[in-house]
Amino acid sequence: MKMDGALSALNALSHETRLAAYRRLVKAGPDGMSVGELREELDVPPATLTAHLNVLRVADLVQDQREGRVIRVTANFDQMNALLAYLTENCCADARQCEPAPVCVPHTRRGTR
Amino acid sequence: MKMDGALSALNALSHETRLAAYRRLVKAGPDGMSVGELREELDVPPATLTAHLNVLRVADLVQDQREGRVIRVTANFDQMNALLAYLTENCCADARQCEPAPVCVPHTRRGTR
DNA sequence: TCCGTAATTCTGGAATAGTAGAAACATGAA
DNA sequence: TTCATGTTTCTACTATTCCAGAATTACGGA
Numbered sequence: 202m203k204m205d206g207a208l209s210a211l212n213a214l215s216h217e218t219r220l221a222a223y224r225r226l227v228k229a230g231p232d233g234m235s236v237g238e239l240r241e242e243l244d245v246p247p248a249t250l251t252a253h254l255n256v257l258r259v260a261d262l263v264q265d266q267r268e269g270r271v272i273r274v275t276a277n278f279d280q281m282n283a284l285l286a287y288l289t290e291n292c293c294a295d296a297r298q299c300e301p302a303p304v305c306v307p308h309t310r311r312g313t314r
Numbered sequence: 315m316k317m318d319g320a321l322s323a324l325n326a327l328s329h330e331t332r333l334a335a336y337r338r339l340v341k342a343g344p345d346g347m348s349v350g351e352l353r354e355e356l357d358v359p360p361a362t363l364t365a366h367l368n369v370l371r372v373a374d375l376v377q378d379q380r381e382g383r384v385i386r387v388t389a390n391f392d393q394m395n396a397l398l399a400y401l402t403e404n405c406c407a408d409a410r411q412c413e414p415a416p417v418c419v420p421h422t423r424r425g426t427r
Numbered sequence: 428t429c430c431g432t433a434a435t436t437c438t439g440g441a442a443t444a445g446t447a448g449a450a451a452c453a454t455g456a457a
Numbered sequence: 458t459t460c461a462t463g464t465t466t467c468t469a470c471t472a473t474t475c476c477a478g479a480a481t482t483a484c485g486g487a
Contacts (some may be wrong), residue, residue: 204442208330214401215324216445220317228404237463246447249464253445270463279403285398288327291341292391338486349434359477364435366475383433385482 202283206261213260216244219253223262226276233275236265256274315396319374325398326373331358332366336375339389344386349378 221243226233240250244271254274257263263282265274325331334356339346353363367387370376375394378387 202387204330204333208328208333211328213325215321215328216318217321217443220321220324224401224404227402230405236465240464247464248447248449248466249445252447255465256444260459267453269466271465281401285401288337288394288398289340291337292343322428338465350432353434360434361436361477361479362475365477368435380434 202287205291206280207284209260209288210262211274212296213256213262216253216256218243218249220252221276223257224278226263226274226279227281229276231275233265233269233273235268235269235273239274256269315400319393320397321374322373322399323393326375329366329369331356331362332370335363335366336389339376340391340394342389344376344388344391346386348381348384348386349376350384352387360404417424 214223222239225239225242234248236254240247241252245253254265255265260280263278264277265272267273270281278296327336335352338352338355346378349363353360356363358366366374367378369380373393376387376392377390378385394422
């Protein structure tokens with residue numbers, strides 16, 4: 202990950218509604234959930250949620266897929282992990298060693314792939 | 315970590331200068347570096363750097379300590395790890411299991427403790 | 428005590444981000 | 458077609474953040 206990617210991911214997550222949305226999607230796992238379900242849980246107006254989702258989309262933290270009338274949104278775990286790695290990169294490089302990065306790896310993406 | 319803490323940490327990191335500063339401090343390890351050294355590497359006006367450092371301070375991502383005329387700033391690794399854990403918390407809870415959190419643990423804090 | 432350096436606070440103008448109503452678009456069903 | 462539902466785009470208003478010059482405080486040395 203480059204700095205720009207990290208910045209846009211961090212920026213996307215640094216807002217109450219977006220962080221809540223993202224964490225909800227992380228909890229939901231690889232199946233994700235529909236925009237409507239999300240909207241209901243977060244209790245924000247549709248236009249507001251869309252604006253926030255767009256920020257998360259541009260940051261590549263979530264992806265979505267139309268299923269008929271519904272749009273299903275899922276967290277992009279790879280991007281999250283890349284961000285975590287970026288943040289801990291070079292940890293203590295000037296001094297001593299210390300353990301490297303994290304990981305959250307969902308085991309399958311039900312249905313697809 | 316509570317949501318407020320995560321938000322303020324994420325917000326603090328979601329700015330080019332602050333992210334660069336923070337990463338530089340992570341690289342510096344437990345010894346940190348002086349505000350002046352940091353200022354020179356980042357090449358920003360003093361007032362601007364102070365403003366950014368204050369954001370990182372409030373977020374508890376860095377801590378500092380006066381040493382005579384110089385102020386030595388260090389990354390707060392515990393806070394970083396808490397943030398990483400927060401972000402991956404409940405990963406896939408609705409679906410299947412997946413590995414938990416990360417860590418960056420500097421082995422000693424030279425001099426102090 | 429006076430000076431120089433390190434860093435901070437104060438300040439206000441410029442730029443950016445958040446909010447949500449209303450209108451529009453997309454899809455599936457009748 | 459026409460209709461209802463899900464979601465997005467458009468838009469304008471408001472609030473917040475960014476920036477950096479100038480003034481100020483903190484400290485150590487002569």
